[in-house]
Amino acid sequence: MVTTVEKDRILILNGKKVTLTNQQKIYWPNEKITKGQLIDYYLSVAKYILPHLKDRPLSLHRFPNGIKGHSFYQKDLDLDQTPSWVRSVPVRAISTQKDVDYLICNNEATLAYMVNLGCIEINPWLSRTRNPDRPDFVIIDLDPEEIDFRYVVETAHYIRDFLNQLEITSYCKTSGSTGLHIYIPVNAKYDYETGRSFAGYVAREVNQQLPLTTSVIRTKAQRHKKVYIDFLQNSKGQTIASAYSVRPKPGAPVSMPLDWDEINEDLHISDFNIFNSLQRLNEKGDIWRDIRNTSNDLKKVMKK
Structure with a gap:
């Protein structure tokens, strides 16, 4: 650089x-x-x-x-x-x-x-100008509240496993702050309300599997020392840090897309910053390059 x-x-x-x-x-x-x-x-x-x-x-x-x-x-x-x-x-x-x-x-x-x-x-935004009311992705934001990062990793894999059972393809990146972002591509097939309903369904199901370490309650006092599974960002006008965005945190960390096998107990948010991210990109390329061509059928799942 x-x-x-x-x-x-x-x-x-x-x-x-x-x-x-x-x-x-x-x-x-x-x-x-x-x-x-x-x-x-x-x-x-x-x-x-x-x-x-x-x-x-x-x-x-x-x-x-x-x-x-x-x-x-x-x-x-x-x-x-x-x-x-x-x-x-x-x-x-x-x-x-x-x-x-x-x-x-x-x-x-x-x-x-x-x-x-x-x-x-x-x-x-999650949607584009040509179809502003229909997002390209459904987002689940894992936000730890005074709990070890390994529980964020655990929650992410529970969500992925649950989505795999539903035959839903998902992607994950570091938030660049404290947690992880899980993206479910839908290619603008549904409105925001449908996406938010689906994300809420996934969040509540995983919360039932991990009641001691996760929460779906937005009030901070009620998610103390838990991983907040946030599905409410799926609304028109809401934004989330882009892949490869820098975050205004110590060390200048970058929100980095990951392969699922990289999401393990050795992962740290600080692993990726403005000084080393380009080298990773030159070596691996954009591992999210296919995300825009991937689309999941949420209605098929919700009918089940």
Whole structure:
């Protein structure tokens, strides 16, 4: 990965001039990782991450002063201040009945522009612009609440085994934070409510098998020292960290897709970061490359 020394720089990407500012600003104080190094990481893995972002509205989580500074979410782009070549899509907000202009990142120029805004992590929708009410994936987020990570691993395998019994193909990645994300591809065949119902069914079934170490209750006090099996993120407008996204955590960890045999007691979230992830990708490629061509029949299962 390139180490950036310039304070500012201008890159020509996709025929567009992208101005990158404050490249020496420290984003990870303890590790002395700069904004420029973050941008270099994203550009180095662009061919791997962009297919997972293509045509998906993005919620921008901005950290203009690094992981220890103030952060904020931005959904609605200020189009007057946004370069004309940055693509956006208007989505009607139910609460205000006004259009929200979401950023769409389909190329390196937009990726660099977005990260330069302070977007350490990249959070796409589960659905795409051409079919915004129908997600491509059903998500189950395993979030440990003061419990050893080995129980997250155990829960993930129980979920996979249960899905295998239903002849459902699933994929898993590290969250880059504390847990694991399980993806069930459905290729926009169902609405969000159907996906959420299916994820809830799986979560409750596995919780019955692992009642001492898992919970499906959102209230933190009631899931203390348990793995929370979160299925409620399957709603329109909800986002989850993309595959290969950096997370604003110590060590600059990356949300990394894994083969199921890699999900074992030797796994640590910190195993993957902005300094070693490119090497893994060069060696293994995108092990999720087939996820967009995989589709599961949820209704067949639910009828059973």
